[in-house]
Each structure stands twice: as C-alpha cells, then as structure tokens.
Amino acid sequence: MFLVALVALMLVIAGLAWRHYDAGDFCESADRETIIARYPALAELADRQRQETERLLALQRAQDMAVNLELSHDRISPEEALRLSLNQVNEIASLRRMHREAFVQACRELGGH
Numbered sequence: 265m266f267l268v269a270l271v272a273l274m275l276v277i278a279g280l281a282w283r284h285y286d287a288g289d290f291c292e293s294a295d296r297e298t299i300i301a302r303y304p305a306l307a308e309l310a311d312r313q314r315q316e317t318e319r320l321l322a323l324q325r326a327q328d329m330a331v332n333l334e335l336s337h338d339r340i341s342p343e344e345a346l347r348l349s350l351n352q353v354n355e356i357a358s359l360r361r362m363h364r365e366a367f368v369q370a371c372r373e374l375g376g377h
Contacts, residue, residue, distance in 0.1 A: 291371035299367075303374045306367065313363040320359055324352045 291299065300307050331348055334340045 289372075291368045291375060296367070299371050303371060305374060306370055309367060309370055313367065317356070317359060317363070320356060324356070327352065 290302075294302075296310055300310060327348070331340065331345050335342065335345045
C-alpha cells in the first residue's frame with residue numbers, strides 16, 4: 265500500500281513538473297493584449313511603440329508619394345522605386361522586431377524570469 269501511494273505521488277509530481285516545463289515562455293508566446301492584462305505596467309511601453317510605428321509608417325507614406333511622383337515623371341527607374349520600397353519594408357520589420365524584443369524583455373523582468 266505504501267509503495268502504491270509513493271508511486272502515485274511520484275506520478276503526480278512528475279506530471280506537475282512536466283506541465284511546468286512544457287508551459288513555454290509566456291512572454292514569448294502570448295499576444296500583447298494578454299501580456300498587458302497580466303502586467304498593466306507594459307501598457308505605456310506598448311503605446312510608445314505603437315506611436316513610433318505609426319510615425320514611421322506616416323513618414324514612409326510621404327516617401328511613397330514622393331517616389332510615385334518621381335516615377336511618374338521618369339526621374340527614377342522602376343528598379344530604384346522597388347529598392348526604396350523594399351528598404352521601407354525592411355525598416356518597418358526591423359523596428360517591429362526591436363519592439364518585440366524590448367517588450368518580451370520588459371515582460372520577463374516584470375514576471376521575474
């Protein structure tokens with residue numbers, strides 16, 4: 265009887281350890297809204313990052329209009345216009361990657377990870 269209880273206890277402990285181990289990194293896997301619900305202090309960082317992204321996108325829209333005007337007057341080649349557009353895509357992707365890394369790091373610091 266004692267042996268059965270000991271085995272059962274070991275199985276329960278192993279199950280809990282496995283769930284904890286397999287849970288993954290909350291800060292890495294959860295979406296921003298879920299993370300902010302758990303850690304409201306991150307709302308300000310998320311808002312600053314959103315504003316920074318919006319400013320960059322507004323700047324890129326203005327650049328797009330200028331490129332389209334240049335392109336329509338044959339002042340730049342379609343290849344150059346494409347290169348400029350790809351640079352914009354890379355720039356916004358880089359900014360979002362940096363924002364994500366900073367957000368996850370701040371989440372981990374708040375969560376004590």
